[in-house]
Amino acid sequence: MASTVSNQQIVGDQAAGMPADAQWPVWEVFTQSAQGAPHEHAGSLHAVDAEQALQNARDVYARRGGVISLWVVPSGAITASSPGDGGPFFDPGSDKAYRHPQFYKVPRGVRGV
Amino acid sequence: MTGGTTTPSVVPAPAPMPNAFFEYLLRLGDDRLVLGHRLSEWCGHGPVLEEDIALSNVALDLLGQATMLLRLAGEVEGRGRTEDALAYFREVVEFRNAQLVELPTGDFAYTIARQFLFDVYAVVLLDALSTSRHAELAAIAAKSLKEAKYHVRHSGEWMLKLGDGTEESHRRAQRALDELWRFTGELFAPDEIDRAMREAGIAPDLGALRATWESLVRDVIDRATLTLPGDVPRLPTARGGRAGAHTEYLGHMLAEMQIIARSHPGASW
Numbered sequence: 001m002a003s004t005v006s007n008q009q010i011v012g013d014q015a016a017g018m019p020a021d022a023q024w025p026v027w028e029v030f031t032q033s034a035q036g037a038p039h040e041h042a043g044s045l046h047a048v049d050a051e052q053a054l055q056n057a058r059d060v061y062a063r064r065g066g067v068i069s070l071w072v073v074p075s076g077a078i079t080a081s082s083p084g085d086g087g088p089f090f091d092p093g094s095d096k097a098y099r100h101p102q103f104y105k106v107p108r109g110v111r112g113v
Numbered sequence: 114m115t116g117g118t119t120t121p122s123v124v125p126a127p128a129p130m131p132n133a134f135f136e137y138l139l140r141l142g143d144d145r146l147v148l149g150h151r152l153s154e155w156c157g158h159g160p161v162l163e164e165d166i167a168l169s170n171v172a173l174d175l176l177g178q179a180t181m182l183l184r185l186a187g188e189v190e191g192r193g194r195t196e197d198a199l200a201y202f203r204e205v206v207e208f209r210n211a212q213l214v215e216l217p218t219g220d221f222a223y224t225i226a227r228q229f230l231f232d233v234y235a236v237v238l239l240d241a242l243s244t245s246r247h248a249e250l251a252a253i254a255a256k257s258l259k260e261a262k263y264h265v266r267h268s269g270e271w272m273l274k275l276g277d278g279t280e281e282s283h284r285r286a287q288r289a290l291d292e293l294w295r296f297t298g299e300l301f302a303p304d305e306i307d308r309a310m311r312e313a314g315i316a317p318d319l320g321a322l323r324a325t326w327e328s329l330v331r332d333v334i335d336r337a338t339l340t341l342p343g344d345v346p347r348l349p350t351a352r353g354g355r356a357g358a359h360t361e362y363l364g365h366m367l368a369e370m371q372i373i374a375r376s377h378p379g380a381s382w
Contacts, residue, residue, distance in 0.1 A: 059167040
């Protein structure tokens with residue numbers, strides 16, 4: 001029974017009068033959990049403007065506490081590497097052990113490293 | 114009971130303080146319990162996922178505030194009634210919420226307009242109550258005030274978007290304001306309970322709150338390009354929901370809200 005009803009139909013019913021592609025813009029949400037900690041990507045959401053994005057981010061990603069600061073960024077403002085960049089961008093680092101600090105032995109007697 | 118040794122008097126003695134305070138706490142608690150339940154009816158039906166979660170959040174905040182207020186009410190009453198007993202085992206005429214909060218959810222504009230009118234009221238009232246002479250009520254008010262300030266940011270922003278949005282959203286928001294306006298007078302119509310609370314330093318002067326409320330509401334309504342239906346209705350005293358006189362809608366809502374607790378008394382999960 002349920003399988004005969006597509007998601008599209010359900011969504012279409014609830015958003016009656018709205019064309020199917022009239023989605024609000026997507027925003028990426030970054031949350032900070034403590035003073036000095038980095039803002040980390042938490043997820044994304046829909047909102048019509050920055051204030052609403054901030055409120056939605058508060059309700060969707062910060063409602064259970066543990067967040068002291070929020071950033072919202074229009075998804076379109078993010079420039080991302082593409083899967084095709086994988087080789088040229090990321091592979092060269094993996095076989096050069098001397099790029100890692102662990103490669104170098106710490107002389108005896110050096111403290112606080 | 115004092116055993117009938119006092120002289121009978123034609124004029125009833127003023128209600129003793131604890132009783133008036135109990136009544137006052139019911140008003141605060143029931144406003145939030147009933148409005149919280151109304152908002153929760155949106156859960157799973159919000160216009161978009163994010164707003165569905167936002168409205169449910171507000172509903173849960175209001176339920177939390179109601180829990181604290183009704184628990185305190187039960188303690189003040191001193192008859193061993195818990196917050197659950199007060200929420201689930203009172204009849205409709207024993208509820209003391211304003212009629213504004215019991216009206217059906219209506220469309221999204223109606224829900225938002227009602228919420229906005231209440232949220233501004235909550236902020237000005239809780240701000241005043243946070244300096245109440247009653248320390249526990251002051252603490253509950255201070256905690257609730259933080260939540261209310263977010264609620265009004267949410268509903269106020271939506272008033273701007275709906276009022277200054279499309280032709281249809283403007284029409285619906287204006288219609289909601291027009292329909293809801295007459296219910297706002299009850300929020301600011303003090304009776305003997307309010308006066309007793311004010312004289313005891315427990316609660317603020319409702320008349321003074323009305324001016325602040327009206328200017329805050331007017332500011333947003335103007336910016337939303339909407340029109341206030343007129344002056345806030347001035348009622349001589351509270352005779353509606355505060356006195357147990359409710360619209361036809363509350364009974365139906367309570368039936369749904371109370372049936373599980375009444376069908377399975379004492380059940381827990």
